[in-house]
Amino acid sequence: MTEPAPPAGVLHRWASFLPLTPATPRISLGEGSTPLVRAAHIAGDCGLDELWFKLESCNPTGSFKDRGMVVAVAKALESGAKAIMCASTGNTSASAAAYAAHCGIACFVLVPGGKVAAGKMAQAIAFGARIIEVSGNFDAALNAARELTAKHPVALVNSVNPDRIAGQKTAAFEICEALGDAPNFLAIPVGNAGNITAYWKGFGECAELGRATLHPRMFGFQAAGAAPIVNNAPVADPHTVATAIRIGNPASWKQAVAARDESSGAIEAVTDEEILEAYALLARREGLFVEPASAASVAGLLKLARAGRTHGGCAVAVLTGNGLKDPDTALAQYAPDVTKADATVESVERALGW
Ligand SMILES: *Cc1c(COP(=O)(O)O)cnc(C)c1O
Secondary structure, eight states: OOOOOOOOSHHHHTGGGSOOOTTSOOOOSSOOOOOEEEOSSOTTTTTOSEEEEEEGGGSTTSBTHHHHHHHHHHHHHHTTOSEEEEEOSSHHHHHHHHHHHHHTOEEEEEEETTOSOHHHHHHHHHTTOEEEEESSOHHHHHHHHHHHHHHSSOEEOSTTSHHHHHHHTHHHHHHHHHHSSOOSEEEEEOSSSHHHHHHHHHHHHHHHTTSOSSOOEEEEEEETTBOHHHHTSOOSSOOOSOGGGOOSSOTTHHHHHHHHHHTTOEEEEEOHHHHHHHHHHHHHHHOOOBOHHHHHHHHHHHHHHHTTOOOSOEEEEEEOBBGGGOHHHHHHHSOOOOOOOOSSHHHHHHHHTO
16 A cells, blocks of 8 residues: 555645644645756856756646746635735736635626736636726736735735745745755745745844755846836836736845845846847746746846856756747747648658658
8 A cells, every 4th residue: 555645735745834723614626846957058158056946837728827827825714715906917816716616705806998918818708707808007906905805804815915935935845855955046936025025034034943954146137128126116007028027116125136146146138039038048948938037037137148247156047937828929929830731751751851
């Protein structure tokens, strides 16, 4: 007889590090415990001895948002909530809608009109969320969600909810466990800046608890058209192909700056061109299909390397979301190499030029 597998999920695996009580329901869709995969080819291009990818795209709804959402929804259930709400560039709503369906509660999502990638919209629809498309951008939608949840008995599950950050910090624990220590550098895309905040908290706790001997330098990357932290000023009309980080006034701005400064790191901008170059490099040379926002982490490392600012060491790049979420960008990016043929040996040989 084989031993039964331990229960899956962030709430089981990291219970003692999370704000749980005996009354918190231990829900799970199997989030967390994502692979840490070593780069096959591009570490040298990034000026590193070792480059690892944290595949947060392997979470149940295809992004890291699930790690924090499971904690936020469990705590909402514990407090008696029957409904949750979020503003979203797409992945938060996909995740919130999934956990709401799993727990039998209602989910309301506010999305900026016309700017959510097709796969993410399909997820929210499939999970049965009530979707309100607002005419403003993400920042305006988040303001509305904050006011609505203050007024109505609905729990806000954006990353301004500290339970989201608590859940997301567990990715840092997993990295330290897998590598046996913290890496020298963490490369991460920055949108609303909850995730960089969560990782920095997680690495800090690892060091305190003796699970790591060092603190990584935190390298956050914003899209050039949505780079308020880099420019030190909110962006009224953010634009970028990386819709998940199309945010002009990050809720966790101060915390992201603290993570940068306390870690002797940097938060810098990468252009859409650089993002799409890294997006193609990850797919074509590493076999990793991520969404454009996720490629910002690697675009940033390449940019630092080209400027002579990386000198070996070990980095982890967080690949935050799955490429399947944004099929339109993939199809627009590549000239599809498809030739038609009959289903015969001769015809396929002819098509291949053999
Ligand atoms: C949400 C998200 C980000 C940005 O994370 P923040 O916590 O908002 O900084 C980056 N990539 C993907 C795929 C996301 O879904």
